[in-house]
């Protein structure tokens with residue numbers, strides 16, 4: 001049986017295997033494993049790629065969010081508004097600082113933070129210290145109204161761009177449009193390391209300096225600690241891998257975009273009654289970290305595809321306001337109906353750059369077959 005994986009890293013790396021081996025060998029021979037020249041170069045290259053003045057490498061995307069919040073002075077007694085329809089790390093970072101996550105619902109079309117719901121959350125929660133907007137699946141959230149609301153509320157705007165490196169909002173790269181942007185280089189991301197890695201982007205020199213301090217236990221001079229930070233340094237092996245892979249990112253993104261277009265054309269033609277990802281009502285460059293359809297019979301469709309060798313995934317089945325660890329925040333089912341419905345209906349299809357048009361056709365034919373039989 002044909003097998004279509006959600007992700008195929010060995011296939012992605014095969015054409016650049018020699019370059020990866022070479023750069024890993026160079027780092028091993030250099031004996032410099034934590035921070036150092038590879039990390040510094042990567043920071044320059046990613047800052048340039050994302051149109052940001054500063055980029056600070058750190059241990060993971062989760063840490064990038066945590067370090068950013070800490071650098072903004074956020075902690076106990078603060079409230080930070082975000083979406084309940086994201087990976088747990090977005091809210092987890094808020095809680096790790098001692099601040100309280102406050103949720104606002106998402107827009108039904110883009111599944112990103114809805115400005116109207118954000119306004120309601122700002123009004124009802126008292127003055128928030130920050131808003132974290134997430135560019136889910138690689139599509140930009142509607143930053144203009146969100147930025148205006150943050151400005152009026154006098155709070156910081158953080159972009160969680162973990163899934164969206166290279167995505168654009170009205171012609172500008174995401175991650176550089178708020179006070180800070182956070183990237184994840186988890187191996188499955190569009191630009192993935194071979195382990196954990198993340199990065200903070202900002203145009204603010206003071207914020208950049210504080211993030212740099214916090215990632216090394218708040219220490220500028222050895223054994224003198226100005227702040228209580230953490231150990232969240234990017235390592236040179238990961239940076240070296242990322243520097244090679246960055247050179248292919250635009251090419252890989254184009255393949256993802258091509259695959260997404262093939263799905264959209266072919267699924268529309270097949271007449272399958274699934275909701276397709278539609279372009280946002282503002283200008284964006286979507287980088288298709290995920291291609292996500294929606295349908296009420298999601299779980300049986302998923303099983304049907306699995307039986308035909310097609311891997312799919314659900315990002316995310318439980319919205320964050322309904323997570324067991326957030327019971328004490330006082331939310332209940334029905335509070336964020338759009339996020340809750342999305343959690344019941346979303347299904348991510350394989351869209352990675354190594355898929356051939358025949359693979360997409362195979363997936364679409366299987367979806368068509370499912371609906372013909374039901």
Ligand SMILES: Cc1ncc(COP(=O)(O)O)c(C=O)c1O
Pocket residue numbers: 060061062063086087089090134160162163183184185186197198
């Ligand atoms: C939206 C979002 N935020 C944050 C993270 C956390 O990144 P990491 O896994 O590198 O800690 C991820 C990725 O896993 C993510 O998808």
